[in-house]
Amino acid sequence: MRYNAYGILQVASSREAQMIDVTADVSAFVRNSGISDGICHLFVPHTTAAVTINENADPDVVADMLMGLENIVRPGLPYRHAEGNSPAHIKSSLIGVSGSIFVNDGGLVLGTWQGIYFCEFDGPRRRSLSVKIVRTEHERA
Amino acid sequence: MRYNAYGILQVASSREAQMIDVTADVSAFVRNSGISDGICHLFVPHTTAAVTINENADPDVVADMLMGLENIVRPGLPYRHAEGNSPAHIKSSLIGVSGSIFVNDGGLVLGTWQGIYFCEFDGPRRRSLSVKIVRTEHERA
Amino acid sequence: MRYNAYGILQVASSREAQMIDVTADVSAFVRNSGISDGICHLFVPHTTAAVTINENADPDVVADMLMGLENIVRPGLPYRHAEGNSPAHIKSSLIGVSGSIFVNDGGLVLGTWQGIYFCEFDGPRRRSLSVKIVRTEHERA
Numbered sequence: 001m002r003y004n005a006y007g008i009l010q011v012a013s014s015r016e017a018q019m020i021d022v023t024a025d026v027s028a029f030v031r032n033s034g035i036s037d038g039i040c041h042l043f044v045p046h047t048t049a050a051v052t053i054n055e056n057a058d059p060d061v062v063a064d065m066l067m068g069l070e071n072i073v074r075p076g077l078p079y080r081h082a083e084g085n086s087p088a089h090i091k092s093s094l095i096g097v098s099g100s101i102f103v104n105d106g107g108l109v110l111g112t113w114q115g116i117y118f119c120e121f122d123g124p125r126r127r128s129l130s131v132k133i134v135r136t137e138h139e140r141a
Numbered sequence: 142m143r144y145n146a147y148g149i150l151q152v153a154s155s156r157e158a159q160m161i162d163v164t165a166d167v168s169a170f171v172r173n174s175g176i177s178d179g180i181c182h183l184f185v186p187h188t189t190a191a192v193t194i195n196e197n198a199d200p201d202v203v204a205d206m207l208m209g210l211e212n213i214v215r216p217g218l219p220y221r222h223a224e225g226n227s228p229a230h231i232k233s234s235l236i237g238v239s240g241s242i243f244v245n246d247g248g249l250v251l252g253t254w255q256g257i258y259f260c261e262f263d264g265p266r267r268r269s270l271s272v273k274i275v276r277t278e279h280e281r282a
Numbered sequence: 283m284r285y286n287a288y289g290i291l292q293v294a295s296s297r298e299a300q301m302i303d304v305t306a307d308v309s310a311f312v313r314n315s316g317i318s319d320g321i322c323h324l325f326v327p328h329t330t331a332a333v334t335i336n337e338n339a340d341p342d343v344v345a346d347m348l349m350g351l352e353n354i355v356r357p358g359l360p361y362r363h364a365e366g367n368s369p370a371h372i373k374s375s376l377i378g379v380s381g382s383i384f385v386n387d388g389g390l391v392l393g394t395w396q397g398i399y400f401c402e403f404d405g406p407r408r409r410s411l412s413v414k415i416v417r418t419e420h421e422r423a
Contacts, residue, residue: 038275047343063221068227068228078349086350098383099237100239199365212356237378241380250327
């Protein structure tokens with residue numbers, strides 16, 4: 001065990017609303033940690049961004065998700081927050097800023113079609129995604 | 142400690158949208174693990190399903206939740222994903238695929254009215270729900 | 283280590299829908315635990331409340347979030363649940379009853395603008411927020 005199981009990944013968004021696939025980065029972090037079994041916790045230290053897990057096979061899915069969210073969280077309501085980004089704050093809490101994924105046999109355990117997405121709702125910006133792995137020790141039957 | 146604290150529960154849905162009460166299964170898994178104190182992590186390895194905790198006393202609540210979600214995530218938008226199940230993907234990320242429940246004294250700690258629900262949004266299908274328990278050791282005062 | 287890393291915070295709401303900043307209480311719990319490194323898990327043992335992390339600088343943000351949620355989860359649908367609080371149940375599952383925050387150097391690691399909010403959707407009531415810290419041990423490089 002040579003690596004600390006805590007790190008911060010840098011994510012750069014290029015549009016106002018964007019879902020950025022960070023699966024490879026998180027997966028590399030887990031592999032490099034040397035931890036074979038545990039929970040990989042993700043945390044977004046921002047209030048107009050989020051993290052989620054969804055399909056990474058067809059890019060139309062994330063485009064549809066962003067379009068659907070725009071339809072759900074209406075931009076035209078009488079929001080009071082002067083920055084004008086209240087819908088982005090609401091989307092952040094609907095999707096959530098924390099999540100956790102199992103680590104088995106030294107790697108992330110994701111479903112066949114799953115990828116990890118950093119969700120930008122008020123970009124473009126430079127953002128952070130914090131990662132921390134809690135190691136578990138299993139009894140073998 | 143005779144059991145491994147990682148397992149996969151099988152869940153079968155019988156309708157397109159359905160909330161299936163898995164409290165008894167998760168609870169039995171925790172009891173059988175022999176772990177007295179920790180965190181029980183749940184993870185759904187699918188992109189059109191989710192896991193949540195809500196009322197399990199009146200079955201009308203989950204019926205209302207599914208109806209309410211159908212109203213929130215509109216089926217008729219100009220989605221591009223060819224499979225036609227974009228609303229199910231959006232519901233999955235709104236509800237979320239990961240969750241955690243405390244384990245105290247060898248059992249799940251749920252509120253009086255709470256149950257754990259596997260949420261099917263694109264069924265009927267056979268699904269999996271992954272469970273992993275992180276053991277904690279408390280200092281006693 | 284003199285304190286047990288599990289506790290229950292009491293939260294009193296004074297309105298039907300309210301976001302109550304509990305950052306100071308959770309932060310004090312973490313400091314008092316004496317745990318320097320780990321994950322702080324939050325759990326709401328109720329079915330019409332939730333917990334989230336969002337901006338705590340401008341109070342207009344939480345007012346806008348409650349107004350936006352009211353617009354998203356329509357009160358006037360043909361809900362069947364006799365208590366009449368189905369929208370509150372839906373909001374609870376959309377925002378979520380569990381969350382986790384990193385603990386580094388003996389304190390919570392929150393972004394510059396982030397605070398922890400207990401979300402009341404069916405108040406006023408007396409509520410609980412459960413907190414449990416899982417200690418992690420890092421290897422130092």
